[in-house]
Amino acid sequence: MYREDEGAALLYVRTPEEYRRERVPESVNLPMRELDWAQELFPERDTALYVYAYGGDGSEKRHLG
Numbered sequence: 001m002y003r004e005d006e007g008a009a010l011l012y013v014r015t016p017e018e019y020r021r022e023r024v025p026e027s028v029n030l031p032m033r034e035l036d037w038a039q040e041l042f043p044e045r046d047t048a049l050y051v052y053a054y055g056g057d058g059s060e061k062r063h064l065g
């Protein structure tokens with residue numbers, strides 16, 4: 001789904017250890033506890049972010065700003 005949204009980014013919000021073991025291709029690792037950094041990584045306020053969380057409860061599409 002995120003691949004169909006031009007300019008979108010996929011955030012993988014699991015720990016760095018989990019990211020090293022298993023990750024989604026083209027994702028950016030940003031642990032949930034550091035999610036506030038997303039605005040610095042993606043300063044364009046219209047960037048669509050897709051958040052991948054293992055359990056699915058934390059996954060959603062969100063716009064910065």
